[in-house]
Amino acid sequence: MNEADIRRLCRCGACRGRIGRRINLVSLGRKATWEYPSAGNVLTGASGEAVAVVCDGCIDDKRDIVEAVEFREGAPVYHPVDELEKIPETVPG
Numbered sequence: 409m410n411e412a413d414i415r416r417l418c419r420c421g422a423c424r425g426r427i428g429r430r431i432n433l434v435s436l437g438r439k440a441t442w443e444y445p446s447a448g449n450v451l452t453g454a455s456g457e458a459v460a461v462v463c464d465g466c467i468d469d470k471r472d473i474v475e476a477v478e479f480r481e482g483a484p485v486y487h488p489v490d491e492l493e494k495i496p497e498t499v500p501g
């Protein structure tokens with residue numbers, strides 16, 4: 409899925425509105441139960457963190473994110489953040 413597809417197909421993980429000019433991918437501190445997309449942390453070696461696509465307005469307003477996104481066979485599938493297992497915070501070093 410490329411940027412144009414994300415903009416065309418995905419909704420915001422906070423307000424469920426349209427994604428604007430910028431695409432903001434936010435890692436959620438929850439485990440992704442799917443393959444793509446997910447975030448990792450090069451410092452802790454953690455991987456498989458769920459991410460959300462969020463619109464600029466919600467980034468500016470720091471609105472709570474309610475949905476993580478999975479890209480499955482070219483289409484977005486949404487997962488309620490509350491249903492995903494929390495990743496314990498780890499301090500590197």
Ligand SMILES: [Zn+2]
Nearest residue numbers: 420423463466
């Ligand atoms: Zn939004």
